Amino acid sequence: MTDSMTTRPPGRPRSERAEKAIVDATLELLAEETGVAGVSIEAVATRAGVGKTTIYRRWPNKEALIVGALATAKAPVPPPVGASAREDLLMVARALAAGRRGPHGRCFHSLLGSAEKYPELFARYRQDVIEPRREMMRAALRLGIERGELRPDLDLDVTLAMLIGAFGMPASQEALPPDYPERVVDALLRGIAL
Amino acid sequence: MTDSMTTRPPGRPRSERAEKAIVDATLELLAEETGVAGVSIEAVATRAGVGKTTIYRRWPNKEALIVGALATAKAPVPPPVGASAREDLLMVARALAAGRRGPHGRCFHSLLGSAEKYPELFARYRQDVIEPRREMMRAALRLGIERGELRPDLDLDVTLAMLIGAFGMPASQEALPPDYPERVVDALLRGIAL
Amino acid sequence: MTDSMTTRPPGRPRSERAEKAIVDATLELLAEETGVAGVSIEAVATRAGVGKTTIYRRWPNKEALIVGALATAKAPVPPPVGASAREDLLMVARALAAGRRGPHGRCFHSLLGSAEKYPELFARYRQDVIEPRREMMRAALRLGIERGELRPDLDLDVTLAMLIGAFGMPASQEALPPDYPERVVDALLRGIAL
Amino acid sequence: MTDSMTTRPPGRPRSERAEKAIVDATLELLAEETGVAGVSIEAVATRAGVGKTTIYRRWPNKEALIVGALATAKAPVPPPVGASAREDLLMVARALAAGRRGPHGRCFHSLLGSAEKYPELFARYRQDVIEPRREMMRAALRLGIERGELRPDLDLDVTLAMLIGAFGMPASQEALPPDYPERVVDALLRGIAL
DNA sequence: CTTTAATCGAGACGGTACGTCTGGTCTTTAA
């Protein structure tokens, strides 16, 4: 019953508008520029229409800002509910193909490049953003096994790695052909041995 | 007159020691630091024990230096000569697993992160370093088809992407289990459908 | 009808405690820190235990605050009651020499420097602080004329300017020799022409 | 051996062009803007087309830059060659009255205000700019004594202080009446005692 | 006793400028 938990601190409360604008600007720059090094506090402040002080009041330095912004950006992951394992996997594959161009895709490579210098930054990104997506895909594979559509002795981690990797690696630049997701899912399902 | 081709240019000859030190320092920094942006001419000069001028006399700018350094580092690609398609693919897979930790593995992610800002740098890296390796793997797959060990309707590009991607994506940091290459090759060969 | 001039405006009246604390803190900082530059509104607010708003409600900016604080501190001006004109002028000269080191003397030049930016502030400082002192000195001169000790055709303004200026200009830093006031008064009285 | 003193230090020499551009930009801003407060290092750098580093390499801070720029601008001091002591003093007085409005006059009080914070800077300004002028005036007084026009027991320093101070103090703002120089010189010559 | 209105403290806001640092390029002298 004590109101201690709802007690406001004195002074003007921090602006949520400003906070959101800062986070958004950070993510945009992270996606547009060359990795973490390409994000400058001054650019963030300008784009967010915010004073530098307002950023430094919340995060002590650039690294902390980026970590915070990425943690905020974790989108909710939709569950797999297709009619068949192939359907589910195709949905996943199409999402991966689409994501290559979105802000996350851009951020991802930037962060990969910066991972060595800012390890905890990347670790946190993986935990908050990557893992939930992987878990969703894992769920799709498990569902396929339960339905009797996929091998019960399936190597989940490896399958996941191949599925995701097929979209991350091949070039990182040029557009994928529209049937690429199908081709990946089919190759994955059938195998390549005669 | 016969020595016209061996005529030394006037003045002090360029130091080969300096050149090698510069290239080595560049590759080290590329592996250690945050992508291309983390490699600064000043850092290279300091680490190589060389004046900045000495670098700029040889390469016109940072980008050219990095391209040149990487081109120097491209190792010769061994041909596939295993007893079977599985053997060949395993060799490839093991090479990929091993390469993850080497300087190339480190450089690769750095370059991926910087690809957007320095497109021709990445294009050249792909042409000089990546493509030869991919071509070698493609050859292994073609050999398997000829031998009747792999499906003739194999989707080469997708298979390659899955194979390579399986080693590039999963984590980018932690060590892979020692049997990971086998697991990847087996999953690839068998497929996952029941 | 009679209370119309004493009618209080609605709302909470301004705190005299706060006003005094602000003025005191300002004068303390002026004395402790590096002149006007060392006085910041934020420091004043902190030391006075007062919100910045409470300061800005009373003075429009930093210079106004300092001027106001100094105006508050204006000491009462003693009347000239010496036995002779020379005595009176000497007293004045000694007061000027002594004042060079006090808080007013320390701030005077800074205020002069700010005068360009905030003319009416300086005007007010002159009216409230400088002019009364000048008037006192003028009175001393007039008394001397009445007594027949000084020329009746004396140029009051110029004499005043020379007397005061002799203490303001010469160096602004180093201590004056102890007999300086006498020398000034004597030179002023005698003139320099042979 | 003669060139031992002219041995250049290694490295690129400092650009005289840059130095001049900086000083010019500073003086321009001083004249255009609101005194010293209107001069910012960043504005100077922009107007001079120069990096901030190039400024800070030469002057440690803003005040030093302004002092230095003014010192550069010191006009040559004309010698006293009037027909009489009164003529010489009048010339000096008129120069003082005129100088009140020039860039030096406008900055002088601001610099006095900064003197507390950067004593050696002001010392240098005094040495380079003020002292030569004082010396010139002293010479005029000595010449008057030699000619038998001024008292031989004249108190030079005090006379100088009164003369100069009469123009610095009285108001710092409003224009002086045109006959002010005459009045000052006459009061100085005659003295005020009956 | 309640309303109303201006005050209080605290502190966040968008800015400007500071003085420092690092980066890629240019310009010297000495070897």
Next chain:
DNA sequence: TTAAAGACCAGACGTACCGTCTCGATTAAAG
């Protein structure tokens, strides 16, 4: 001609204050 040193322009860094703007809490007078 080369190596080394160091200056050049540019611009981000993190800090300090500026003068303004909310807040919730307070203090009187008026209803």
